[in-house]
Amino acid sequence: MVFVLALVAGLWYWIGQSKLGYTFHAVICQPIVMALPFGIIAGDVTTALMIGASVEMVYLGMVAAGANIPADECLAGVISIPIALTTGIDPATAVTLAVPFGLLGVFQDQIRRTIQAVFAHKADKYAMEADVKGIERCAILYPMILGFFLRFPPVFAAIYLGSDVVQKILNVIPEWLTHGLSVTGGTLPALGFAITIFIIGKNIYLPFFILGFFAVQYLKISVMAAAIFGVCMALLITFLRREKVQG
Template structure:
């Protein structure tokens, strides 16, 4: 009886140790993702920060942390296509926040073993939440402007610098870190439970929508460039790769040849 009791205690101790390690890893991962999103949004150099905010770059960070680079990159690359044409409007506002969508959906999808297309579709609402979060940040940051005015009256340069850099950064940490942390800490269990409750037809519908969304990203890119006449080429190439199973490299070579042919024909017509 003593041996059985000792064995049970050892198994119980081992389970507790595994639970503590898992809990620590989850806390650490959620904290790192929250800090990444906050740091990327600090805008420390527009080129550098713009790179960190891209879903495909976030996928590399997630893949390194979770040890599943392939799955993370597949989801991140698909998500990158969706947000390919997202640019800032006057005032720096964006219609969606791809960084928040990626920081939440990619880790959850990788850990839950979610279909990439489904993960891409579920990322869209998080991108919209990021817009409202940024609007709240801008509203609250107005307080530092009035505070800086008071420091300017007394020629307090240190106070002005704090209002310009330190306080907005701390406010961003307070607003942005908890959202990503909570989503990564609690999100996997919530998403898995939600997916189990969803009927198969609804899940499949999200997967189809996730497969089509990259084409929408291409379309937005064309609209941004201003060449609407190129839209059929983008759509045709996308669906050829998706449904005809044409290799991407082969499609790229074919598209390059077609582009040169069209350019040559247009040049000849202009000369005539």
């Protein structure tokens, strides 16, 4: 089972971060989505999804502005979910395992985008000769080949060899460290949300953030309910403002 999980995780990371399909890859790169195939392989879909959801929470608010990714949730997921499923660690510990890989994944993207300048230059040459097929290879085929070597081997090895190591490490780390890591899992989502507030960049609307925050804290409404109330509020404000302008 570990072998199959390692294989699928490696391929998933390769295909996912090759970024085929602008908002398709973004979805298959989500820990909560990849949890389903991993769960099917491991024979425990429920646990897999619970782990996937916990890891997902950390990356919920992350926005890659200008394509600079703050963290690689895909790598975080393809490593932590299979390892959690094989070693039987709980979702909170899985999150602490995911976090460092999420940071490591950023380097993968930087290496990829540095090397891929070569394909752009190749495409320049093909364009001079009006070689359409050549440009098409530079756009899809070459990046896919590069991506395979960049992504498949490390993920496959990490899961195939790593499960044992992780188990041994988890057995010896002190309580304050495991507690510290689960505190980290609870606070890291804040980074994602802060990034999104920063991207939206409308300071005068900040009270809406406070409103949403305490609507959940005091009234205990669910995310779905918040979405419904939020949409109505946004529409009302927009329409009322328009009415005022038109008199």
